[in-house]
Amino acid sequence: MPKPEEVKYAKTHEWFHPGGEAAVGISDHAQHEMGDVVFVELPKVGQKLEKEKPCAVVESVKSAFDIYAPVSGEVTAVNEAVTSDPALLNQSPLENGWIFKMKPSDPGEAASLMDWNAYQEFLKQASH
Amino acid sequence: MSTETTLRRTALNETMRKYGGKMVDFHGWELPIQFAGILKEHEAVRASAGIFDVSHMGQVFVTGADAFKLLQLTNANDLRKATPGKGVYSHVTNEKAGLVDEIIAFCLAADRYLVIVNAATSTKDYEWFKAQSARMLVKIENRSEDFSMVAVQGPKVPLMFEQFAPEALKLPRFGIVEKDLFGEHCYVSRTGYTGEDGFEVTAPHSVIDRVWEKMMELGKPYGIVPCGLGARDTLRLESGYLLYGQDVDDEHTTYEANYGWVVSLDKGDFIGREVLAAQKQGGVGRKLTGLTLTGGVPRPGCKVFKDGAHAGDLASATYSPTLKKGIGVGYLVPPDLKPGTALEVEIHGRRVKAEVSRVPFHKGTAFSKDLYTGK
Numbered sequence: 001m002p003k004p005e006e007v008k009y010a011k012t013h014e015w016f017h018p019g020g021e022a023a024v025g026i027s028d029h030a031q032h033e034m035g036d037v038v039f040v041e042l043p044k045v046g047q048k049l050e051k052e053k054p055c056a057v058v059e060s061v062k063s064a065f066d067i068y069a070p071v072s073g074e075v076t077a078v079n080e081a082v083t084s085d086p087a088l089l090n091q092s093p094l095e096n097g098w099i100f101k102m103k104p105s106d107p108g109e110a111a112s113l114m115d116w117n118a119y120q121e122f123l124k125q126a127s128h
Numbered sequence: 129m130s131t132e133t134t135l136r137r138t139a140l141n142e143t144m145r146k147y148g149g150k151m152v153d154f155h156g157w158e159l160p161i162q163f164a165g166i167l168k169e170h171e172a173v174r175a176s177a178g179i180f181d182v183s184h185m186g187q188v189f190v191t192g193a194d195a196f197k198l199l200q201l202t203n204a205n206d207l208r209k210a211t212p213g214k215g216v217y218s219h220v221t222n223e224k225a226g227l228v229d230e231i232i233a234f235c236l237a238a239d240r241y242l243v244i245v246n247a248a249t250s251t252k253d254y255e256w257f258k259a260q261s262a263r264m265l266v267k268i269e270n271r272s273e274d275f276s277m278v279a280v281q282g283p284k285v286p287l288m289f290e291q292f293a294p295e296a297l298k299l300p301r302f303g304i305v306e307k308d309l310f311g312e313h314c315y316v317s318r319t320g321y322t323g324e325d326g327f328e329v330t331a332p333h334s335v336i337d338r339v340w341e342k343m344m345e346l347g348k349p350y351g352i353v354p355c356g357l358g359a360r361d362t363l364r365l366e367s368g369y370l371l372y373g374q375d376v377d378d379e380h381t382t383y384e385a386n387y388g389w390v391v392s393l394d395k396g397d398f399i400g401r402e403v404l405a406a407q408k409q410g411g412v413g414r415k416l417t418g419l420t421l422t423g424g425v426p427r428p429g430c431k432v433f434k435d436g437a438h439a440g441d442l443a444s445a446t447y448s449p450t451l452k453k454g455i456g457v458g459y460l461v462p463p464d465l466k467p468g469t470a471l472e473v474e475i476h477g478r479r480v481k482a483e484v485s486r487v488p489f490h491k492g493t494a495f496s497k498d499l500y501t502g503k
Contacts, residue, residue, distance in 0.1 A: 036166055036168075061362060061446065062166060
């Protein structure tokens with residue numbers, strides 16, 4: 001399980017863990033803001049992803065949220081467990097609640113994502 | 129947010145924040161969308177007890193010799209059902225039988241009524257009653273600014289009221305009792321918007337904090353939780369209750385909303401009666417129809433298809449925590465689709481299989497008659 005400090009963050013609150021098979025999910029802040037997650041529309045394995053383009057949908061009781069690809073690439077695996085138990089996104093956003101894994105096409109793209117400190121600063125700015 | 133200063137705050141605003149309410153703009157009112165979470169709050173109300181600040185709701189008092197006459201003229205339901213100490217859910221109808229509002233009219237005494245109206249429509253309702261009251265001996269007062277309101281809902285709530293207001297336990301559904309609470313004149317009614325048994329307390333702002341805290345104290349053994357607008361919406365939609373402005377408005381009639389039981393054609397004349405009588409006879413072209421689905425969460429505005437053709441849009445829709453699937457209602461053409469009829473709902477550009485469902489989607493304790501004996 002990656003620690004919150006070990007992953008990179010997009011401005012749209014996805015996390016991206018570049019280690020091994022790169023995994024993508026939503027940040028703890030995002031799950032908190034969404035509230036109870038009740039449905040996840042996963043991407044398809046093999047689906048081509050374009051950085052910052054919507055590729056999945058997370059539905060909470062109150063609203064739907066698009067999930068944007070943090071970097072470009074191709075989906076290599078999806079987390080079927082969140083289909084039957086969407087609350088995993090709330091309970092364990094960085095571990096059991098991962099959404100999909102991917103093979104990035106341009107390793108350089110991840111550089112534009114924020115590290116933990118930058119993300120904390122970003123959240124602070126956004127709340128003002 | 130710069131708009132925050134313009135939002136209206138209820139007398140319970142500080143209390144809502146103290147309890148961790150996540151405040152949002154609800155039609156110009158600052159109210160909590162949730163506290164611990166919509167699912168938890170929803171389940172607490174279905175299983176035990178929850179408490180809501182509903183102070184945005186309005187209170188219009190109609191008094192005088194012609195109070196009954198005015199309400200009978202402006203309502204589709206028969207006010208004779210509202211004998212002293214009882215209320216009646218009704219639709220205030222315009223000439224086209226569209227809804228001016230949907231209300232509860234409580235008869236406090238033969239010449240004294242308390243009408244609970246929706247927040248956004250309180251001024252409109254007041255003006256409407258005024259306009260219809262020419263040459264009547266009646267006083268109409270919009271006192272929405274003077275009162276706060278708390279709803280305490282759930283199957284365990286009557287147990288909480290055993291000590292607090294034993295007279296309220298004897299009330300039938302829609303019964304009301306006037307009672308001094310903390311030295312102020314208040315109203316306790318056996319009503320709510322959740323489908324569960326429970327009470328609504330209408331009280332002056334000065335004591336509403338004490339009412340809230342007392343409820344939290346009495347509800348503690350039952351695990352009472354503060355609830356927000358999110359749970360209020362999932363609870364009311366499961367119960368098939370209408371939301372004014374979303375499910376009904378000036379352009380939709382009671383029959384179209386599939387609330388025919390509210391219409392009392394044989395009570396004598398009332399505004400909109402002719403249109404309703406014609407619809408009763410000839411039917412309606414569209415009807416508010418319920419549906420359920422499992423492959424996603426439907427939302428208001430989603431398109432509904434039958435046999436590939438656009439049949440209407442969803443007015444209200446959400447995830448049902450009780451049924452654990454998507455539920456929604458929309459004005460569909462043709463009307464009178466049978467439960468089980470196959471439909472599709474467009475969610476994020478995808479057509480998801482759905483089927484026509486009976487409404488209410490779920491019947492809580494408010495629908496079971498036995499409870500209201502207070503035993």
